[in-house]
Amino acid sequence: MTKLLCTAYFLISLIGFSQTEVYSVKNIEMNTEYPHFGLMLVNNSKIIFTSYLLDNKGRLKRFQGNPVLSIFEGELFENGSIKNIKNIEIAPDEKIKYITSATLSPDSKKLYLTTTTSDDFSEDNFQIKVGAFKEGEGWIHFETLPFCNPKYSYAHPAISIDGKTLYFTSNIRGGKETTKGGSDIFMVNILDDNTFSEPKNLGSKVNSYSKEMFPFISADNTLYFASNRPNGFGGFDIYKSKMIADGAFEKAEKLPKPINSFQDDFCLVIDSANNSGYFSSKRDGGKGDDDIYYFILN
Template sequence: MLKKFCYIIFLSGLLSFSQAEDYNVKNLKVNTENTHFGLMPFGNDKIIFTSYFIDSRGKVKRYEGNPVLTVFEGDLSDDGNIINISPIQIAGKKEIAGITSATISPDGKFIYITTQYTRKNRPKGDFKDTNFHIKVGEFKASLGWTNFKVLPFCKPRYSYAHPTLSHDGKTLYFTANIRGGKETTKGGSDIFKVDVLGENKYGEPKNLGSKVNSYSREMFPFMSADNILYFASNRPSGFGGFDIYKSHMNVSGVFEKAEKLPKPFNSKQDDFSLIMNPDNTSGYFVSKRIGGKGDDDIYYFLKI
């Protein structure tokens, strides 16, 4: 699933990953033959992730022949499993073609989603229909997530995806293929950041630079509470496919040279979408490694 998704859209921190044997990794019960990815923490003990939308007949919903992706939420159990799973509640679903990734603000008031334009809301202009953009919606108790607006800096001729917020909610990180100027994308997609100013106002997107980005694809960023950026890249010299990397942001806000995580976090297959729990001893990531249940599976890891 990840390679198809890429086609259309494009360890020097406080936590040490030096000893692979110091971690237990397990495949979760939530996994099936369907894809599961796009992990993001929500509140103190919840998580959201992306998978196929299942209709009332138990079938994967399709739009123009393609399976529809949406976001699910679940509670985290003491043993690391994801339980009490349900689709997030979205008002006005007809205006959203599908959601490939999402993140919720620390205060729980806003959600940022990656989606595409539909025939009804497609803006004028010449651009690829496969381009993605990021929308922000707000939570209303009686409706769920509603009042979605395209972020003002998203230009239809580029693709924007994989939003994630800093721990204080003041900085939005995302991937894009913006071209031109000093903030141009180096490879197929780079990681950018933008200041969140409130009232749907934002600063100018800034490329995180060559210590994070490469001439390959960077995807699925996540910023931990201790200012470590985790992301996936298919740059050369990896284990295989997409690998998980990390880059520590120093006190000046500058990111240090990214480092590849060792096994068991990376394998010969695609590994991505790592998130770290606040305790810095456990978390989750997604992998298509041998021995999984389906396409992309969610794994839980615990330092021992």
Template sequence: MKTHLLILALVITTSASSQNETYTLKNISLNDELSQYGVVNVKDNVVYYSRYKVSSFGTVERNSGNQQIFTLYHGEMTENGDIINTKEFKSSDRFVFNSSTAGFSKDGKYMYVTTNEKKRGDVYKYDDKTRNLRIERGEYVEGKGYIKFKPLHFCDQRYSYGHPSVSPDGQYLYFTSNIPSAKGPTDIFRVKILGNNKYGKPENLGVKLNSPRKEMFPYLSSDNTLYFSSDRAKGIGGLDLYKAEIGPDGNYGVPELMPAPFNSEADDMCFELLADGKSGYFTSNREGGKGEDDIYYFTLD
């Protein structure tokens, strides 16, 4: 994520065509000069997203290494795509450094969170310079929200795991990692969800989908299309959005670079379709935004 010039604007709305379809993009009112990214819709118009953790004094909180801390927020999605009544995710204070890029089971019972390896109260002998990421799963309890977070058993402390996304049928958890079987700095993997917080063996999605560069932020739509971001060769610039169809045999098609207005010369990531299949969100730090990373709402006209 890069910092670019702050351009003041309340709402930026543009229209652009993509493969004979016209989309309208809106830089939502939630965005400011800070970084907001990674919207995920749980259910009943409740959404989660990531941004810098802000203190009661209105300043960005930092860890002991003077690095800005990311945390999760949640809010309500309006009919025009804005996100209102936002609050910090109340379980985020149990993590020492960051909590971000969440994924949810279809029924909303389980929440998967990207966080740093070290947590408050952990006995691991790591100092504050440790930045490996892992995925933890929490369970929704009525009246208490998402609690009982535990790391997934396959997360090795020597490597990073993040950007969790559950397949619509609930059978697989997709994620990003740099474990040794990765073909590049980070690859997209999936793991079978067996139930009772048990999982199969992580499997690399293969060289057709993963490149020698970074693959990040996987998301599988209900029509069996995998969306992700990559800085692979022949892109437009920075991280670009790609999609790959999954056939009836389970094989992945060749990734296709998504055209404008979804891609730009900057970083474009965190794509998600809403239930209607014609609207959704993605994140970009493209020219004309309000801050470091902005959330864009798109609709098919």
């Protein structure tokens, strides 16, 4: 009888826990054995993500023996499904063969992306470039952002909903804005004449002596990002930090399970109502390398 009561209590505890979780999470149908990451929302109706480029027979396209990472766009439907997926076409003359993440300006007229500075896929030095769309040609006229120093890496661009601030990760060294860890989150102001302010480190309430990656700024100015700092659940975890009145950010806090897991969790994006969104994870039970998960607020 004692064993039976203990079993019943355990089951009741599980039921109670599931009802008190803040988020419900599910692996979406589009995932495959290949990685899917670098998520960025477009007007709450589409999503940009990074994955391997496939040929007409579903085989990996390769360049110099390495799988080609490219960016894709998909439409969002009910229950979190992503459909009508297509490759975002970069004009061949741009010679951009390796893209790790990208974002659109709010008016969809500019595409910011992270790419290497050479054709050497082992090169650690990334840069952020911006291009414009031309009908019939795709995205063209890419230029490296003027504040990108070739000595350092710049990656994972994310733009505020008003289009006035660009967030990104970097390993800038030296001076007041030096990187604390392996990579920090920085911001620049996007000025009216298509120029940019100097990069500003978001400071110790956001950044740590570990790596910060994949920032996303929500409609209510909450910054979401991934970090592998100590005291996480495991690997990279997703954190959030709310912007306060003076433009600074509050101390970052780790999101609870089931958003975070014992494996890598990153690239969280959330809709303008703060009700639902997506993130990437390498958690147990997935379909492939990094899967996209849909979450909704309970």
